[in-house]
Amino acid sequence: MIRELVQKALDFCIEKNTCLKNREDVVNMLLLEDNWVHSTFRYALGRNICEYLGIYCGELEEIYLTGSTLDNRAGFTSDVDLVVKVRGDSRALIDTLRRLDSDIMIYYRSLLGERVREMRRILDAEFVPLRGDESFVKKKRRLFHPPLLIWRRNFNSNSV
Secondary structure (H helix, E strand, O other): OHHHHHHHHHHHHHHHOOOOOOHHHHHHHHHOOOHHHHHHHHHHHHHHHHHHHHHHOOOEEEEEEEHHHOOOOOOOOOOEEEEEEEOOOOHHHHHHHHHHHHHHHHHHHHHHHHHHOOOOOOEEEEEEEOOOOOHHHHHOOOOOOOOEEEEEOOOOOOOO
16 A cells, blocks of 8 residues: 555656656656655655545544645655644544554655665654634745645545
């Protein structure tokens, strides 16, 4: 499953840039520290994770993407910054994200090798309770980009 999540993210990069012909090209651009490829890869990885979580985690309501990915300045050790709006207890979701993060890091290291050896995680999720207001969006505004809604229950065709 992790392999498919990562490979779908690599394929998304190919779809978005016609200069990239295959997954190997994407990995080479990641190794060359191309910020656009790193950011696009992380965006797609975040979306893929959301689709997966939406199927299995009923307490999940919305997920927003923030940080360097939105600014197209992600690099080797950039994480995928997520703001996760949840209904009720989120302990099971937190455990699921920790396992996903660990497994994705293993695969990410296998792709990029020693360059990311010191990296401890690729997912950075902040959990906020469902309140009905969007005050957290104002608090999370970055210099250039506000958080981007990338998944909402009953918004995507894959959600329950």
